[in-house]
Amino acid sequence: MSNNKITSHGQLPFFILTFILTFVMAPPHHVGSESRLASPSDQPYRTSFHFQVPKNWMNDPNGPMYYNGVYHFFYQHNPSGPLFHPRMYWGHSVSRDLINWTPLDPAFAPTEPFDINGCWSGSATILPGNKPVMLYTGLDTENCQVQNLAVPKDLSDPHLREWVKHTGNPIINVPDGIKHDDFRDPSTAWHADDGKWRIIVGSRREGTGMAFLYRSEDFVNWSMWESPLYEVAGSGIWECPDFFPVCVDSNNGVDTSVMNSRVKHVLKMAAFDCGRDYYLIGNYNPENEHFVPQSELTLGSLRYDYGKFYASKSFFDPVKNRRILMGWVNESDSDEDAHAKGWSGLQSFPRSIWLDQNQKQLVQWPIEEFKMLHENEVSFKNKSLEAGSLHEILGITASQADVNVSFKLTNLEEAEELDLSGIDPQVFCSEMDASKKGKFGPFGILALASHDLSEQTAISFRVYKNNGRYTVLMCSDQSRSSTRNGLDKTTYGAFVDIDPQQDEISLRTLIDHSIVESFGGGGKTCITARVYPTLAIGDEAHLFAFNYGTESVLISELSAWSVKKAHINIEETNGGAY
Ligand SMILES: *[C@@H]1O[C@H](CO)[C@@H](O)[C@H](O)[C@H]1NC(C)=O
Ligand SMILES: *[C@@H]1O[C@H](CO)[C@@H](O)[C@H](O)[C@H]1NC(C)=O
Ligand SMILES: *[C@@H]1O[C@H](CO)[C@@H](O)[C@H](O)[C@H]1NC(C)=O
Ligand SMILES: *[C@@H]1O[C@H](CO)[C@@H](O)[C@H](O)[C@H]1NC(C)=O
Numbered sequence: 001m002s003n004n005k006i007t008s009h010g011q012l013p014f015f016i017l018t019f020i021l022t023f024v025m026a027p028p029h030h031v032g033s034e035s036r037l038a039s040p041s042d043q044p045y046r047t048s049f050h051f052q053v054p055k056n057w058m059n060d061p062n063g064p065m066y067y068n069g070v071y072h073f074f075y076q077h078n079p080s081g082p083l084f085h086p087r088m089y090w091g092h093s094v095s096r097d098l099i100n101w102t103p104l105d106p107a108f109a110p111t112e113p114f115d116i117n118g119c120w121s122g123s124a125t126i127l128p129g130n131k132p133v134m135l136y137t138g139l140d141t142e143n144c145q146v147q148n149l150a151v152p153k154d155l156s157d158p159h160l161r162e163w164v165k166h167t168g169n170p171i172i173n174v175p176d177g178i179k180h181d182d183f184r185d186p187s188t189a190w191h192a193d194d195g196k197w198r199i200i201v202g203s204r205r206e207g208t209g210m211a212f213l214y215r216s217e218d219f220v221n222w223s224m225w226e227s228p229l230y231e232v233a234g235s236g237i238w239e240c241p242d243f244f245p246v247c248v249d250s251n252n253g254v255d256t257s258v259m260n261s262r263v264k265h266v267l268k269m270a271a272f273d274c275g276r277d278y279y280l281i282g283n284y285n286p287e288n289e290h291f292v293p294q295s296e297l298t299l300g301s302l303r304y305d306y307g308k309f310y311a312s313k314s315f316f317d318p319v320k321n322r323r324i325l326m327g328w329v330n331e332s333d334s335d336e337d338a339h340a341k342g343w344s345g346l347q348s349f350p351r352s353i354w355l356d357q358n359q360k361q362l363v364q365w366p367i368e369e370f371k372m373l374h375e376n377e378v379s380f381k382n383k384s385l386e387a388g389s390l391h392e393i394l395g396i397t398a399s400q401a402d403v404n405v406s407f408k409l410t411n412l413e414e415a416e417e418l419d420l421s422g423i424d425p426q427v428f429c430s431e432m433d434a435s436k437k438g439k440f441g442p443f444g445i446l447a448l449a450s451h452d453l454s455e456q457t458a459i460s461f462r463v464y465k466n467n468g469r470y471t472v473l474m475c476s477d478q479s480r481s482s483t484r485n486g487l488d489k490t491t492y493g494a495f496v497d498i499d500p501q502q503d504e505i506s507l508r509t510l511i512d513h514s515i516v517e518s519f520g521g522g523g524k525t526c527i528t529a530r531v532y533p534t535l536a537i538g539d540e541a542h543l544f545a546f547n548y549g550t551e552s553v554l555i556s557e558l559s560a561w562s563v564k565k566a567h568i569n570i571e572e573t574n575g576g577a578y
Helices: 335-341 368-373 425-431
Strands: 016-020 056-067 070-078 089-095 102-108 119-127 131-139 145-152 163-165 197-205 208-216 222-224 230-232 238-247 263-271 276-285 290-293 310-317 322-329 351-355 362-366 374-385 389-393 400-408 440-449 457-466 469-477 492-496 505-512 515-520 525-530 542-547 553-563
Touching: 056 089, 056 131, 056 310, 056 322, 070 119, 102 163, 119 145, 119 310, 208 238, 208 263, 238 276, 238 310, 238 351, 263 290, 263 310, 276 310, 362 505, 362 515, 368 374, 374 389, 374 542, 400 440, 400 542, 425 469, 425 492, 440 505, 457 505, 457 515, 469 515, 469 525, 492 525, 542 553
Parallel strands: 056 119
Antiparallel strands: 016 389, 056 070, 070 089, 089 102, 119 131, 131 145, 145 163, 197 208, 197 238, 208 222, 208 230, 238 263, 263 276, 276 290, 310 322, 322 351, 351 362, 374 553, 389 542, 400 505, 400 553, 440 457, 440 542, 457 469, 469 492, 505 515, 515 525
16 A cells, blocks of 8 residues: 555545555445536437537538637538438537537538539638638539639628638549549648649549649639649558648747748648558748658658547637647447437547657647636645556546646666567557556556446556667557447557656546547647447546556656536527537
């Protein structure tokens, strides 16, 4: 038993139970938590602060933007059922704080010859004079993927409810030599000193994935540039490409058209064949349209998120000078489950995104507005987690929570020697599941755990050393997330580029009933998982900090909060939260 002093800064009494584990994870003695949640039995997997629709299917985020005091979010939506159908609509919601969202009627429906078979993904651009325009992919009468333009019908409507499709659509047709259904998802436009607008569109030629570049002076007449902005043999089709500048010396975001020596550029592609959002950081020259990334695109390249997260989109928020990212988080259950739930698909919690100080990767962090949903903070400092220990964190609603914890490792020289170069961290995490003891690790948290631990999602770290250098691995182990079968319980893993000799190992995890969204190393490595517990639901969910390694680790600080339910896409008679 540990006897370290624990301080509580919370308003509610806060207890920690310590258990020593011997061979198996013994079920903890259960101390009842206060009941604060309504019975979730009818819809245990609906979330409380993640963007989702009341019913039916949602996938890619579309055209996020800020306009005249209002954030707009659009999304791929099948209003007729909970499964994907190509005849997509653009769902539309608005918000003043990116937390609470008011639903509006779909912005686009498939009604015209140039989009009659579906209104697919696209992006917003704010033109000079504060005029939003939207580019999106239409599936035309022949199911060709063509690019279309639309503008708000009435700029004085604060909600921009109605959109007018340009009569000259499509404005861009499938390029010669490209298959009719391999050409989609126009990006936000940027312009350079020559006054020309540029966009990229995802495509492929044979197995070579690419982003075609188009230029225009008037946003209507677009000419394809002589070569793609970037292409990579063997990468398959790219969807939802995003291209934006990031500051080299600040965490602030900048508008998509900013170009100077203080920015680098990020090219993001959603690699359809593996369902992953990869990105490259590099230098962009608009004169010759050369984008030169710092590294090549490979299967091991940088990703926004190493779990379930795809087809994301970013936008510049001029209110707080930041770039915000949201991505589609798919389900991990079956089509039958989708019918039973009546809905499919979440969006990640909005994340601020910026270039790391080392300029080698991006960093992401939940937007600061999240704190308006915090309540019942519990926290403590300087708490040793002995080998094999498990500590329940009480006083919060563990199924709807935000946890922020920092681990400090002392006697690091005791770390296990292991050369992880060339190792796929996800495969490693799958083989070394959270029950397998190491020296430093696994330590971390157990989210959405049942009281007997038969259900748990472990987000954990392991630390190894090799030739005097340390490697930090982060895993999200879903293998015991539910006692149900027929779910995708893939374990995810990734490296965290920090030096544990200098930096503490931090973990922030957003837990929301069926989603566990984790930010390791201060947001350098993100892993999002979908889980469907049957026992650890509502008030029956528990949260633990654990250390199954043979070396003790120190929790230098832990804070956790219950998270209030946000008003998301709920029609309200009083005008709503919005
Ligand atoms: C479209 O732009 C191209 C390139 O700037 C130009 O050559 C062409 O004349 C334009 N077409 C129309 C219809 O304006
Ligand atoms: C979404 O998840 C379902 C269920 O796990 C899976 O069958 C489907 O392939 C996924 N779709 C994409 C595009 O990842
Ligand atoms: C942290 O806890 C240890 C005992 O585990 C104690 O010796 C040390 O003084 C504490 N440090 C701080 C900063 O409270
Ligand atoms: C989370 O913890 C880190 C490291 O201890 C700290 O810097 C950060 O301010 C914390 N964030 C929140 C929201 O508490």
